[in-house]
Amino acid sequence: MSEFEPIIIAFCCHYCAYGAADLAGSMRLEYPPNIRVIRLPCTGKVTPIFLLRAFEKGADGVYVAGCLEGDCHFIHGNLVAKPRVNFTKKLIQEVGLEPERLEMFNMSAAMGPRFAEVAREFYDRIKKLGPSPLNKKAHVTSAAA
Amino acid sequence: MVIGERKPFDEIMKMIEDHNKIMVLGCGGCVTVCLTGGQEEVRVLSSQLRMAREKDGKPLEIIEKTIERQCDPEYIEGVQALLPEVDAILSMACGAGVNFMAETYMGKPIYPALNTTFVGGSKKEGYYVERCQTCGDCKLYYTAGICPIARCSKSLLNGPCGGSAKGKCEINPEVDCAWQLIIDRLKSLDQMNRYEDFMAANDWRHNRDGGPRTMIREDFQR
Numbered sequence: 001m002s003e004f005e006p007i008i009i010a011f012c013c014h015y016c017a018y019g020a021a022d023l024a025g026s027m028r029l030e031y032p033p034n035i036r037v038i039r040l041p042c043t044g045k046v047t048p049i050f051l052l053r054a055f056e057k058g059a060d061g062v063y064v065a066g067c068l069e070g071d072c073h074f075i076h077g078n079l080v081a082k083p084r085v086n087f088t089k090k091l092i093q094e095v096g097l098e099p100e101r102l103e104m105f106n107m108s109a110a111m112g113p114r115f116a117e118v119a120r121e122f123y124d125r126i127k128k129l130g131p132s133p134l135n136k137k138a139h140v141t142s143a144a145a
Numbered sequence: 146m147v148i149g150e151r152k153p154f155d156e157i158m159k160m161i162e163d164h165n166k167i168m169v170l171g172c173g174g175c176v177t178v179c180l181t182g183g184q185e186e187v188r189v190l191s192s193q194l195r196m197a198r199e200k201d202g203k204p205l206e207i208i209e210k211t212i213e214r215q216c217d218p219e220y221i222e223g224v225q226a227l228l229p230e231v232d233a234i235l236s237m238a239c240g241a242g243v244n245f246m247a248e249t250y251m252g253k254p255i256y257p258a259l260n261t262t263f264v265g266g267s268k269k270e271g272y273y274v275e276r277c278q279t280c281g282d283c284k285l286y287y288t289a290g291i292c293p294i295a296r297c298s299k300s301l302l303n304g305p306c307g308g309s310a311k312g313k314c315e316i317n318p319e320v321d322c323a324w325q326l327i328i329d330r331l332k333s334l335d336q337m338n339r340y341e342d343f344m345a346a347n348d349w350r351h352n353r354d355g356g357p358r359t360m361i362r363e364d365f366q367r
Contacts, residue, residue: 047185048189055196094193133200134200
């Protein structure tokens with residue numbers, strides 16, 4: 001069986017995590033290339049269906065990265081996202097996916113090293129969990145080929 | 146509005162286990178407002194069902210649709226053209242909507258995705274509370290607009306019981322004593338004389354006890 005390389009979707013707020021990702025790049029920090037960033041105007045834009053669709057389309061892990069609590073550019077968007085992420089954890093659990101495959105992180109635009117650290121930590125977590133139960137078959141098939 | 150709550154996921158999965166293609170049908174009325182059966186919830190439930198079935202190796206095809214109201218023949222007709230394509234319909238409307246769909250479309254299984262719970266309103270976003278029991282015989286004039294039928298745990302009509310303490314009900318310290326609320330409000334309106342009026346027992350024939358109810362506006366009958 002070939003080495004499992006997870007697909008990870010990171011929903012990043014334009015005003016913080018996206019900037020932090022940019023900074024991480026400028027600082028030449030390394031983090032796993034499995035992270036696919038989707039920029040949002042604010043994490044308050046996230047609804048459960050965004051996260052479910054990511055899993056449905058083949059993500060092994062999904063995280064939402066917003067501003068530090070109290071520092072949201074739109075005052076409370078990240079505090080709107082937090083309970084939605086927690087609620088969606090329950091929804092994926094009902095489906096049979098581990099809730100750990102979904103997480104919310106907070107960081108500022110100045111926290112490039114933290115962005116890379118979160119990316120590495122989350123990559124390790126998903127790597128340990130293995131492929132999403134929805135992708136298991138596809139993974140086995142591709143490994144056999 | 147009518148408040149509904151989504152059924153446990155496993156129960157829904159069990160209902161549709163024999164079908165390969167279904168329609169998840171949302172309702173644009175009350176259940177959209179109470180965030181349990183509108184367009185967004187149709188998307189979420191459909192996504193969950195597709196994933197769960199994919200995981201079990203029995204893929205499920207879903208047509209996602211939401212109509213204005215499922216308790217109105219005018220809108221129900223709108224799904225007719227899609228029915229031959231699906232094995233069954235999973236309705237996210239309240240019980241009334243499910244009944245209307247079932248009466249309209251013979252030969253097509255229709256399943257409820259929600260438990261219809263009560264008639265109420267939103268205290269704040271995503272937080273719903275019961276305020277009416279549709280007893281059919283409103284007492285709100287005597288009780289300063291606060292319903293003793295729906296809000297008193299015992300539906301008492303002539304004052305609180307001995308279980309009222311510090312404004313709360315004995316069933317749960319979080320539940321307000323309806324009669325405390327009524328008396329406080331009557332006092333604020335200087336209408337405590339209404340509390341002195343004896344209220345006769347409720348006429349439960351206007352409630353469900355008289356069988357299914359109808360309401361007919363004669364001027365609309367042709």
